[in-house]
Amino acid sequence: MTAPTWRLAGVPVLVAGGGPGALVEVVRLRERGADVTVVAHELVPALEDLVDRGLVARGADVTEADLVRASRLVVDARDRTEQGEGPDVLALAAEAGVPAYGLQGTDQVTGAQGPAGTGSVVLVGGGPGDPGLLTRRGYDALRAADVVVTDRLAPVSLLSELAAHVEVIDVSKIPRGRFTPQEEINRVIVEQALRGRRVVRFKGGDSFVFGRGYEEVLACREAGVPVEVVPGVTSAVSVPELAGIPVTNRGTVQGFTVVSGHAAPDDPRSSVDWDALARAGTTIVVLMGVETLPRIAGALLAAGREPRTPVACVMDGGLPSMRTVRTTLGALRDEGVPEGLVPPAVTVVGEVAALS
Ligand SMILES: C[S@@+](CC[C@H](N)C(=O)[O-])C[C@H]1O[C@@H](n2cnc3c(N)ncnc32)[C@H](O)[C@@H]1O
Known part of the structure; x- marks a missing residue:
């Protein structure tokens, strides 16, 4: 169960819960630039501190349908002691058509994840091929993906850990062998994101070292697709x-x-x-x-x-x-x-x- 790994700059996110789990999630969402509103009867001290410093807003009550509708993402981060407190926020979000996920149950993130209904692309530098040399951030992005567009020099064995529904698209370029033109790779990642999917572009080493990663960033930008680059360990x-x-x-x-x-x-x-x-x-x-x-x-x-x-x-x-x-x-x-x-x-x- 993970928070999105792409940038959420200015995206209003509603988090239900005030315990340690909610704190961790709020901090992760804030790191990605989200405007977080938290709704809970009680807040742990660090969450309260964020609210007191004006870094996180505190909503009155999650039953306010407006609060849910005003959000682009809803997270049920209530811990066990808070379960039963208030309504089922995931159901409220579903009713309002707002993407949502819960930290306790199965992943509820649905459909479009980007602020404007589009998905997103994360370029993940996978390191030289040993799965242990993928960065933590890269691994998190992979685990949150709906579709992984991969190269052969990435640590592809890690793809076995993806959930069954995750689609893997192989666009490897083999020297003197099968070759997917860069324009086709750009087209695929943009098209997948425009279908509302969280796309990980999984590459060997670092995406910006002879990796044509910047071209992929430009293709996303031109199509209005949110794109993030996770640095990798270059070969x-x-x-x-x-x-x-x-x-x-x-x-x-x-x-x-x-x-x-x-x-x-x-x-x-x-x-x-x-x-x-x-x-x-x-x-x-x-x-x-x-x-x-x-x-x-x-x-x-x-x-x-x-x-x-x-x-x-x-x-x-x-x-x-x-x-x-x-x-x-x-x-x-x-x-x-x-x-x-x-x-x-x-x-x-x-x-x-x-x-x-
Ligand atoms: C298209 S470049 C991509 C480089 C990659 N972006 C990086 O930062 O490592 C591919 C070249 O990287 C080198 N390379 C990548 N992974 C390697 C590995 N595991 N062992 C040896 N060479 C590797 C080879 O020189 C290979 O021809």
Whole structure:
């Protein structure tokens, strides 16, 4: 039983209950920007404090149908000692056509959840693939979803924990394989939200790191769909870390640069200044670059890096199949992609790549 995880800025929410459960729920709703009115005979001290400071309004009586009708969301947060106090707020909300849920029984959230009758989209960065590396906030969003639009690099095993009614839509982009165009993904998440559903867009790593998340945010905004982004643990740092490689290390290197290797250095589509990168003195972290690694190594060597420079390629970070291949820039250029090295992999170039 969870409160919505999307922004509720300015949305009037009525909470019935004054006990500890109501307090927790009120605080959670307030964190999301809701204008909360609480109705209860008695309030626990912290709730009373919120009311006294003018941060939460106190309604007279929930039987006032106007109070329910004036709300966009109704929450029955009465604890056991308060049950039987006043009318069935969920029934009142249903009568008034206002979405509602209760903390004691089954989830009563119904239909449209957004302030204007639309649903919402939460972009959840799922981390590198280990379910334990999904953030708490991301997990809560997932559990509150009606539909999950997922990528394969997200920790998809967690989807087994979703309620049976939750629809899962797979829009994975497989390198050289099945591919859902970004425009289609944008269309799907917007369409689902406009049907009044709580959509979680579940992605690997962090949505804003080579994740095209911002494009999805813009698509939602253009369609008037409320959208929130839950940051994720990016593979750029976590995958090396899971293999024991620190991307910075005091006394060794004072920074790191994350680049896409999708377009090789000699590809006109590449906008990365590989010469500058070679001279920058930072660790280089390459995502999406398995096939282009020999050409990347060639460019870095041509710009003056030492052939003995350590390189570590970490595949399937955070998954049971995780494996690290260690090599050097010279060997990569001269011998090509090491046997068995396949995407997804994060490649680390620099002295730290020799650590474990
Ligand atoms: C399209 S990018 C998405 C990156 C993601 N948004 C992030 O922040 O980690 C996909 C690339 O991320 C890297 N990657 C993501 N998850 C990985 C994992 N579990 N193990 C190794 N590499 C991973 C690979 O370089 C892969 O080609």
